Amino acid sequence: MIPESHPRYESLLLREKIVKAFKKGILADSGMIAHGRGEAFDYLLGEKTSNPAKSAIKAGAAAILLSKNPVFSVNGNTAALVAEEMVELCRISGGKLEINLFHRTPQRVNAIEHVLKHAGAEKVLGLDDEKLKYLEGIESPRATASASGIYDADVILVPLEDGDRAEILHKTGKIVITIDLNPLSRTSQMSSISIVDNIVRVLPLLIQEINQLKREKKENLQQILDNFDNQKNLKESLHVFKLKK
Numbered sequence: 374m375i376p377e378s379h380p381r382y383e384s385l386l387l388r389e390k391i392v393k394a395f396k397k398g399i400l401a402d403s404g405m406i407a408h409g410r411g412e413a414f415d416y417l418l419g420e421k422t423s424n425p426a427k428s429a430i431k432a433g434a435a436a437i438l439l440s441k442n443p444v445f446s447v448n449g450n451t452a453a454l455v456a457e458e459m460v461e462l463c464r465i466s467g468g469k470l471e472i473n474l475f476h477r478t479p480q481r482v483n484a485i486e487h488v489l490k491h492a493g494a495e496k497v498l499g500l501d502d503e504k505l506k507y508l509e510g511i512e513s514p515r516a517t518a519s520a521s522g523i524y525d526a527d528v529i530l531v532p533l534e535d536g537d538r539a540e541i542l543h544k545t546g547k548i549v550i551t552i553d554l555n556p557l558s559r560t561s562q563m564s565s566i567s568i569v570d571n572i573v574r575v576l577p578l579l580i581q582e583i584n585q586l587k588r589e590k591k592e593n594l595q596q597i598l599d600n601f602d603n604q605k606n607l608k609e610s611l612h613v614f615k616l617k618k
């Protein structure tokens with residue numbers, strides 16, 4: 374039981390969620406290490422959504438609204454931290470949820486499917502009983518792609534990746550949106566829109582932004598997207614990190 378008065382209360386709650394998810398077989402063991410790395414970056418970020426992250430969220434929302442087939446990729450950490458929000462994101466955007474794992478086992482796929490269904494998902498792609506395709510150029514199990522999901526997507530959200538896939542997806546002409554607290558990661562550098570912020574803060578803001586932009590004309594959404602420069606935004610994100618006392 375974490376006392377609410379603890380100065381690191383919010384952060385410890387997330388840690389507790391992560392540990393529970395590991396014990397339930399949802400999270401890969403290295404998912405805990407990935408979370409710790411994220412915590413360190415978040416600490417330096419002041420645990421707040423920066424202005425560059427807000428701009429990236431807006432561009433991401435515009436891309437999702439303009440998309441014909443938006444797909445949201447779910448791994449262990451995403452399922453552990455924001456399952457309900459991922460389901461809500463699908464509901465408001467007409468997008469699809471697809472399980473895609475680096476450390477893929479049938480047990481973990483089942484455990485994550487269960488979490489998503491419990492959170493309200495009607496359909497989950499990327500399961501083992503589906504005849505999955507494989508993306509060329511990716512050696513890891515992350516190459517799996519559902520024919521109507523990641524394989525066909527024009528816009529794909531890939532939170533907390535380890536970089537092997539974002540580059541390939543981007544090269545195939547898809548708009549790749551990532552959420553990664555590390556602006557220097559290969560994923561952040563290779564994606565079309567990199568949101569440098571904690572996934573637990575991003576999802577509610579992305580949902581809010583989509584709801585706000587829903588009634589905008591296509592030309593206005595396209596303008597938001599065209600005006601977004603990912604490399605410039607990543608540089609601005611780097612400036613936000615507090616490296617002095």
Ligand code: PTJ
Nearest residue numbers: 404407411448449474475476533534535553554555571572
């Ligand atoms: O569930 P699986 O099998 O697909 O495995 C997923 C992990 C996360 C283990 C795998 O993708 C991995 O090893 O990722 P990396 O290389 O550790 O990269 C994860 C990135 O996410 C790092 O740059 C972290 O800083 C970042 N990160 C960690 N927690 C968060 C985060 N970014 C946003 N929000 C977080 N809460």
